[in-house]
Amino acid sequence: MTAALARERRSERLRLLVQPVAVLLLVLGVLVWAFSQDLDSIERQSLNASALLSATWDHLVISFVVTALVLVVAVPLGVLLTRRWARRVAPLFLGIATIGQASPAIGVLVLFFLATGMEGLWAAVLPIAFYTLLPVLRNTVVGLQGVDPALVDAGRGIGMSSGAVLRRIELPLAVPLILAGLRTALVLAVGVATLAVFVNGGGLGLLIDTGYKLARFPVLITGAVLAVGLALLVDWLGAVAEAYLGPKGLR
Amino acid sequence: MASEIELVDVTKRYPGADQPAVDSVSMTIPAGEIVVFVGPSGCGKTTTMRMINRLIEPTSGRITIDGEDTLSLDPDRLRRGIGYAIQQAGLFPHLTVGQNVGMVPGLLGWKKSKSADRVDEMLDLVGLDPADFRDRFPRQLSGGQQQRVGVARALAADPPVLLMDEPFGAVDPITRGNLQDELMRLQAELRKTIVFVTHDFGEAVKLGDRIAVLGQQSRILQYDTPEQILANPADDTVAGFVGAGASLKQLTLLRVREVELSKAITATTADDPAEIVRRLAAAKREFALLLDARGRPTGWVHARTPSKPVPVGDSVTLQSTLQDALEAILTEGGAAVVTGARGEYVGLVEIDTVMSTVKRLREEAGA
Numbered sequence: 001m002t003a004a005l006a007r008e009r010r011s012e013r014l015r016l017l018v019q020p021v022a023v024l025l026l027v028l029g030v031l032v033w034a035f036s037q038d039l040d041s042i043e044r045q046s047l048n049a050s051a052l053l054s055a056t057w058d059h060l061v062i063s064f065v066v067t068a069l070v071l072v073v074a075v076p077l078g079v080l081l082t083r084r085w086a087r088r089v090a091p092l093f094l095g096i097a098t099i100g101q102a103s104p105a106i107g108v109l110v111l112f113f114l115a116t117g118m119e120g121l122w123a124a125v126l127p128i129a130f131y132t133l134l135p136v137l138r139n140t141v142v143g144l145q146g147v148d149p150a151l152v153d154a155g156r157g158i159g160m161s162s163g164a165v166l167r168r169i170e171l172p173l174a175v176p177l178i179l180a181g182l183r184t185a186l187v188l189a190v191g192v193a194t195l196a197v198f199v200n201g202g203g204l205g206l207l208i209d210t211g212y213k214l215a216r217f218p219v220l221i222t223g224a225v226l227a228v229g230l231a232l233l234v235d236w237l238g239a240v241a242e243a244y245l246g247p248k249g250l251r
Numbered sequence: 252m253a254s255e256i257e258l259v260d261v262t263k264r265y266p267g268a269d270q271p272a273v274d275s276v277s278m279t280i281p282a283g284e285i286v287v288f289v290g291p292s293g294c295g296k297t298t299t300m301r302m303i304n305r306l307i308e309p310t311s312g313r314i315t316i317d318g319e320d321t322l323s324l325d326p327d328r329l330r331r332g333i334g335y336a337i338q339q340a341g342l343f344p345h346l347t348v349g350q351n352v353g354m355v356p357g358l359l360g361w362k363k364s365k366s367a368d369r370v371d372e373m374l375d376l377v378g379l380d381p382a383d384f385r386d387r388f389p390r391q392l393s394g395g396q397q398q399r400v401g402v403a404r405a406l407a408a409d410p411p412v413l414l415m416d417e418p419f420g421a422v423d424p425i426t427r428g429n430l431q432d433e434l435m436r437l438q439a440e441l442r443k444t445i446v447f448v449t450h451d452f453g454e455a456v457k458l459g460d461r462i463a464v465l466g467q468q469s470r471i472l473q474y475d476t477p478e479q480i481l482a483n484p485a486d487d488t489v490a491g492f493v494g495a496g497a498s499l500k501q502l503t504l505l506r507v508r509e510v511e512l513s514k515a516i517t518a519t520t521a522d523d524p525a526e527i528v529r530r531l532a533a534a535k536r537e538f539a540l541l542l543d544a545r546g547r548p549t550g551w552v553h554a555r556t557p558s559k560p561v562p563v564g565d566s567v568t569l570q571s572t573l574q575d576a577l578e579a580i581l582t583e584g585g586a587a588v589v590t591g592a593r594g595e596y597v598g599l600v601e602i603d604t605v606m607s608t609v610k611r612l613r614e615e616a617g618a
Contacts, residue, residue: 154341157306157414158355158404159331172345247345249388 078140124201139181143174183238261312290465340401512598
């Protein structure tokens, strides 16, 4: 069993090395290909360094604001839902979050736009955050519920307050699961952020949309590959965080 | 330093249950003694213990420690003054051994350096080398070592009272025996008031200064010394719980230091085999015990093969129980070697000594 575990660790470490290299090669390859094409003036408007950088930057901003928002909302909510007095309402909140994720992302985005009339960054960020809330919320709840009750009992028994038990025992032990949820949420956010273009939120969706509507394939492909590369890169960052930020005694 | 604990009409009633889980228990736990709560599972013994540090709040009744009503104190502060050790140790897996042991001193606001010194002292006390174990994580320890760390953590802030909830329930019988011996050695030194919960009557007899045999709803069936409970069980339920083999259990009450030791013919490893044979012949004995330069037993030599010593297999110490001694005698055949604090030879326990002790105990119990 330990041999299998060691093998799994080795393959995981290998993946940590290979993934970013593969992503870089893919992105570089597509960029070289796109810029070596005979570009017309419309294509040149999208395919130039400053436009690509700003689209990528917008995309990253949307993804990270979403993640920060999810983190700030889902982790405290998950903590509240696992307190003894809140056990009964937990299914309700998990249900709402499940609805958020089960409905199509573009539907949530458009409904939010129709309801509020907002445009720009926040019009994209808020619905996408709602859409990606579930993995972090559920993993926080499951992670906290998974802490051995004997440890909580031991903590209380030696005189730790319930807050101290939460801060020093329960949360650190739930960190691996919370990080795993966060990684899923980030990857989802990067993917769904391509839809931000429909509420004027910018991002790589702009390239995809332009390329598709104007039938400019180099633009379409560049936008799509950059979005894929970004998602893989973010997933890689999540994997690195999981490998190095979890509690040391459990690794 | 130790404190007397007093329970007066302590009752715990859970909402929705017909019967109280603990029904009007009153008892005094004398300062500096080990009192063992023993009873079938589900009898409320753990509930009763947990009401002492208010992990469970009593529905009615009063619990005082050194005359002070526990209900008048802040529960967290109360618990910091009461050591708490549980089954499977309950060590925090993401913290090192040192951080686990230093938790309560930390909560009490001790200075870092004082806390660190205390951690090392405690690890030393439970027989773990601080340099080796301080920075390990719990999963890198064996079950017995984890239990030791659990005890060290419970003792770290030098609490006058210690609550132990089946602390040795999850380790193998040999390790459990060692941990029990260790606890008795610690208690001889520290003299804490210890409330110990177990369902193993043998463990209760071995550890307890007093045993409270509890029935359903934690009713006290008998609260007395192990000797008295073994000899005069209060009723059939207690007798049933004491079970068969009461005289074997009585052997766990006696220590090797309490019986008369006999002497072996000894020789040092430097002695000439021919000389050993001569001495054995003069004493009309067959075996001689070989000691090394520091007086520690290394092996037995037979008169016919004086140059081929057989290593000593199982030996006991002065602190071992007579039951352990009997075990060693049966393994070794005839007599068990007794060693002192530094492993030096001090005498032999022979099967005849054990037999006559059992006989004497039976006569006393029958009287």
